[in-house]
Each structure stands twice: as C-alpha cells, then as structure tokens.
Amino acid sequence: MSRLKRADRPYDIVLFGATGFVGTLTAEYLAAHAPEGLRWAVAGRSEEKLRRLCERLRERQPGDAEIGVLVADVADPASLRRLAEHARVVATTVGPYVTYGEELVAACADTGADYLDLTGEPEFVDLMYVRHDARARETGARLVHACGFDSVPHDLGVYFTVRQLPEGVPLTVDGFVRADAAFSGGTFASALNQFARGRQMIAAARDRRRHEPRLVGRRAVTPTGGPRYAPEVGAWALPLPTIDPQIVRRSAKALERYGPDFRYRHYAAVRRLPVAVGGVAAVGALFAAAQVPPARRWLSDRVKPGDGPSAEKRARSWFSVRFVGEGAGRRVYTEVAGGDPGYDETAKIFAEAALCLASDDLPPASGQVTTAVAMGDALTERLRAAGITFRVAARR
Numbered sequence: 284m285s286r287l288k289r290a291d292r293p294y295d296i297v298l299f300g301a302t303g304f305v306g307t308l309t310a311e312y313l314a315a316h317a318p319e320g321l322r323w324a325v326a327g328r329s330e331e332k333l334r335r336l337c338e339r340l341r342e343r344q345p346g347d348a349e350i351g352v353l354v355a356d357v358a359d360p361a362s363l364r365r366l367a368e369h370a371r372v373v374a375t376t377v378g379p380y381v382t383y384g385e386e387l388v389a390a391c392a393d394t395g396a397d398y399l400d401l402t403g404e405p406e407f408v409d410l411m412y413v414r415h416d417a418r419a420r421e422t423g424a425r426l427v428h429a430c431g432f433d434s435v436p437h438d439l440g441v442y443f444t445v446r447q448l449p450e451g452v453p454l455t456v457d458g459f460v461r462a463d464a465a466f467s468g469g470t471f472a473s474a475l476n477q478f479a480r481g482r483q484m485i486a487a488a489r490d491r492r493r494h495e496p497r498l499v500g501r502r503a504v505t506p507t508g509g510p511r512y513a514p515e516v517g518a519w520a521l522p523l524p525t526i527d528p529q530i531v532r533r534s535a536k537a538l539e540r541y542g543p544d545f546r547y548r549h550y551a552a553v554r555r556l557p558v559a560v561g562g563v564a565a566v567g568a569l570f571a572a573a574q575v576p577p578a579r580r581w582l583s584d585r586v587k588p589g590d591g592p593s594a595e596k597r598a599r600s601w602f603s604v605r606f607v608g609e610g611a612g613r614r615v616y617t618e619v620a621g622g623d624p625g626y627d628e629t630a631k632i633f634a635e636a637a638l639c640l641a642s643d644d645l646p647p648a649s650g651q652v653t654t655a656v657a658m659g660d661a662l663t664e665r666l667r668a669a670g671i672t673f674r675v676a677a678r679r
Contacts, residue, residue: 292396293369294324294351295641299387300376301325302332305401305431308630309376310336314344316634316669318642324351326366357383360390367394374399374430374637381407381480388415388426395422397640401633403433403526406480409487412651413494420650425657430636431629434530435654436604436671437549439663440619441531442655443673444608445541447615453544454610458531459516459552460523462602462624503535503545513552515607515616520550534655542610552605597623605676616676628671635665 298313300306302325310325317323325333325340333352340350353369355362357377367373367390377383380402391398392415402408408428419426429435441456448454505528513520528549535541600623608615621628636654639645643661654662667673 292371294322294371296321296323296372296374296637297326297351297353297366297370298323298374298376298637299326299355299366302327302329302336303376305626305630305633306376307336308626309374309634310340311343312630312634313637314340314350317344317348317638319346319348321348321638321641322351324353324369326353326355328354328356330354357386360386363387363390364394367391367396370396372397372399372637372641374633376401376633378402378404379407380404381410385411385414389418392416392419392422392424392426395424397425397427399427399430399633399636399640401431401433401629402428405526405529406484406487408526408529408651409484409491412491413487416651423649425640425648426651427636427640427654427657428651429526429530430633430654432602432624432632433525434527435632435636435662435666436602436619436621436624437527438530438534438653438655439659439666440604440606440617440673441547442534442538442659443619443663444606444615444617445545447617447675447678448608448610449613450540450542452542452611454542454608455546456606456608457513457515457520457548457550458527459513459518459520459550459605459607460602461518461552461605463600498536501536501539501543501545503532503541505529505532505547505549508548508550513550516552516605518552518554520552523549523551525549530653534653537653537656597627600624600627602628614679616678618672618674618676621671631669631671632666635669636662639665 296313298306298310301310313323325336327333330352337350337352344350353366355366357363363386373387373391373396375387378401380400381404384400384402384407388398388411411426411428415426437458440458444456445454507522510519510521528547531547535545535547601621602624603618603620606617608617636658639658639662645658645661648657663673
C-alpha cells in the first residue's frame with residue numbers, strides 16, 4: 284500500500300491508551316505542539332473518559348481544530364483493525380505489551396499503518412518481528428518499538444556518537460546511564476513480567492535468530508561485560524539488563540555508518556561503591572521475587588500501571604547518558620540529557636516520534652525498524668528543539 288493512499292485516512296496520528304498516566308501526558312504534549320492542520324485522535328476503551336480528556340486538551344491546543352475520539356479495546360480485534368484503518372500513525376501506551384499488544388501490531392502491519400509503542404520487553408519485540416515483520420514490509424508499515432526512555436536516548440545517542448567518528452573503521456561505544464527519577468508503573472509491571480518469563484524470552488530470541496537474515500561482511504555485537512570502575516566517567520559501571528543494547532545492535536546491523544566491526548556496552552553509572560553494591564542486590568532480589576507468583580502479585584500492587592508521581596516530583600527528576608566512542612585512534616565523549624525520564628521526557632519523545640513519522644521527510648523504511656533507522660537525524664533534531672540535549676562534550 285502506498286503512502287499516498289494512507290494519506291487519505293481520517294487521522295495522521297491516533298494515540299491509543301490516551302487516558303492512562305503516560306497517555307494523558309502524551310496527549311497534552313500533542314495538543315500543545317501539534318502543527319496546524321494535523322489531524323489526530325485519542326483512542327481507548329471508555330468514550331466518556333476520552334471525551335472528558337478532549338475537553339481538557341482543548342484548553343491547551345491553539346486554534347479550534349477538533350480532536351477525534353475512537354473507541355477500541357485490546358479484547359476486540361475488530362475495533363483495533365478499525366483504529367488502524369483510520370490512522371497513518373498509531374501510537375500505543377497500552378502495556379504490558381506481551382499481554383495486550385499483539386493484535387494492534389498485527390492490525391497495523393496488515394493495513395499499512397505506522398506503529399509506535401513504549402515497550403521495554405525484548406520477548407514482545409522478538410515475537411512481533413517473527414510474526415509481523417514480513418507483512419509490514421509488504422504493506423509499507425513501519426513498526427517502531429521502544430519509543431520512550433527505552434530506548435530513544437540510547438539508540439539515537441549511539442547514532443549521534445558514531446557520526447562523530449571516522450567512517451569505514453571498527454568502532455566501539457560505551458554508554459553510561461545516570462538518572463534521578465521515579466519509574467512508571469507500566470515500566471515496573473513490564474520489568475516484573477519479563478523477569479518472570481525468562482524461558483519464554485530466551486525462546487523468542489532464539490526463534491528470531493532463526494528468521495533474521497545474517498549480517499554478511501560486517502559485525503555488530505553488544506556484549507554484557509562485567510561490573511568495573513570506569514575512569515572515563517568517574518563512576519562504577521554496572522551492566523544494565525534492559526532492551527537498549529538490543530535496539531542499538533539492530534540499528535548497527537541495519538546502517539553501514541556503524542562500520543565493519545561495531546561493539547556497544549550499556550551500563551548504569553554509580554558514583555559510590557556502596558550504592559552500586561546495593562543496586563546489584565536490589566535487582567537480584569526483584570528477579571528472585573518475580574519467580575514466585577504471590578511475591579510478584581504483591582509487588583505489582585505496590586506500583587500499578589497508570590500510576591505516577593506529582594508534577595513537582597517530575598520537575599525535579601533528570602537523566603544523563605554519557606557515551607564514550609572510539610575508532611581509528613580517535614575518542615569522542617558525547618551526552619544525551621533531559622528531565623524526568625519515566626514520564627515527561629518519555630511522553631515528549633513518544634509524541635515527537637509520532638509527529639516525525641507523520642510529518643517529516645524520512646528515508647524509505649518498512650517492517651520492524653529502530654528509531655535510528657526509521658527517523659535518525661529528523662527525530663534527533665526534533666528532540667533537540669524540544670529541549671533534550673545532544674552534545675559533544677570532548678574529543679581526543
């Protein structure tokens with residue numbers, strides 16, 4: 284299906300899950316920043332809640348453009364199909380995605396609508412590749428997962444760093460994440476779910492490897508590495524068990540600019556050793572608890588999807604990702620930084636990614652693709668204009 288035919292659809296962007304915590308923040312950002320003439324709609328299960336949201340959004344949106352309302356439910360595949368048929372770009376906040384996400388991916392892949400989500404679940408991403416990448420390539424749909432703090436600052440940060448290094452040579456990049464923020468209920472629920480599904484996650488990754496074409500003549504790897512003191516950032520570096528390195532690796536495999544032999548390692552940066560030791564212990568305890576259903580349910584009740592901190596707490600939150608890239612004897616230090624990663628910046632990144640897919644002149648792409656492959660420089664510049672820092676700190 285051509286993009287011209289998709290331009291005839293009623294909406295440029297449909298935001299599904301708009302009445303949840305992050306969904307509402309995303310809707311508010313779109314209302315305040317959508318360009319004139321953008322046709323967009325909110326979607327979810329409750330028409331009443333959606334219409335109340337639209338009333339609040341009209342106070343933020345300049346002009347008198349209408350915001351559409353679409354009723355859809357993850358338990359009703361036909362409603363998701365109708366949603367996809369009405370949109371050029373579908374952005375969904377409804378997770379955990381491995382539980383609730385596949386029917387909407389399938390609808391977008393089949394109808395040629397571009398798809399965005401906030402998943403940090405490797406199992407879900409791998410399953411969607413195996414089941415829906417081929418169909419999306421046929422229809423021209425771009426399926427872009429992990430479009431929030433997981434994994435845009437890391438994926439585009441590595442992309443930005445690589446572009447500061449020589450071309451055609453082996454490259455290495457290390458990323459060091461620091462943050463002071465409360466993570467979202469949805470992120471916590473997804474993490475618990477993934478910790479409890481270790482065998483399924485491994486099986487999905489193996490199945491993906493059987494279906495994925497092999498990289499010929501080039502290499503892109505993301506080894507875990509071990510805990511170490513990193514003098515280049517003056518902190519203890521702890522390997523981060525997130526989806527981010529996998530996303531970076533897929534960008535590196537798809538784009539020759541990453542060189543003939545590329546390696547990326549992903550760490551949390553912790554200044555004090557006792558805090559680092561405590562962090563490792565906490566992750567281990569969370570993983571162990573997730574294996575026991577009563578403990579997992581108890582933890583799930585502590586922070587529910589849709590819950591979130593106050594605006595005052597979010598205003599004090601921040602993140603910084605430092606990258607150290609090397610190639611051909613040259614070293615570059617870069618940084619991606621911003622405000623509250625779990626909510627405000629995630630909503631900003633997600634909304635700007637949807638606007639980018641809907642509005643910008645982008646390179647040809649289809650199937651399951653990363654943000655660096657689908658949007659690259661265009662999304663980087665959008666995020667810079669929106670207040671997220673991409674900078675070169677030093678060169679050597």
